Amino acid sequence: MASSTTIPSTMKAMVSKPNGGYQLANDVPQPTLQPDAMLIRVHAVSLNPYDAKIVEFGMSDPGAYVGGCDSAGVPCRLDGMYGRPATPEHRRFAARLFVLAERWLREGRVRNHPLEIREGGLESVDAGLADLRAGMIRGKKIVVPLEVGA
Numbered sequence: 001m002a003s004s005t006t007i008p009s010t011m012k013a014m015v016s017k018p019n020g021g022y023q024l025a026n027d028v029p030q031p032t033l034q035p036d037a038m039l040i041r042v043h044a045v046s047l048n049p050y051d052a053k054i055v056e057f058g059m060s061d062p063g064a065y066v067g068g069c070d071s072a073g074v075p076c077r078l079d080g081m082y083g084r085p086a087t088p089e090h091r092r093f094a095a096r097l098f099v100l101a102e103r104w105l106r107e108g109r110v111r112n113h114p115l116e117i118r119e120g121g122l123e124s125v126d127a128g129l130a131d132l133r134a135g136m137i138r139g140k141k142i143v144v145p146l147e148v149g150a
Contacts, residue, residue, distance in 0.1 A: 007076060009030060015067070037046075040071065040074060040075050040076060042073040046070035051065075053143050055067075057131075114139070120144070128142050
């Protein structure tokens with residue numbers, strides 16, 4: 001199921017800065033899509049402890065690491081193993097899993113992390129990463145709204 005969406009040659013991304021943290025870059029080349037991957041138009045991205053450690057421990061050259069292991073968006077290109085439609089069995093499994101997760105939430109066996117919204121744009125992301133490293137964030141979901149354009 002390859003999409004007919006035109007894919008630009010560059011993308012916006014949060015990339016590692018020379019002195020730590022992340023910065024917004026507007027002209028990062030699109031990655032080469034591997035057979036076991038999909039390309040999505042990102043609407044929301046999450047920086048996790050993993051992203052912080054990559055930069056903190058210098059595991060990537062500055063500007064080389066694109067942060068955001070978790071993201072949400074709309075699929076643009078689904079090739080390889082993702083290019084096949086879901087089977088009825090897949091849909092039934094997903095429906096059962098959703099019902100099970102809802103029941104566990106109701107019963108208190110699992111819970112959502114409390115949500116904290118931080119204003120301030122990209123600078124707040126760096127501050128949030130510093131708070132994470134300092135151990136000030138535990139068991140919370142931090143959201144920083146970013147207005148980056150189309």
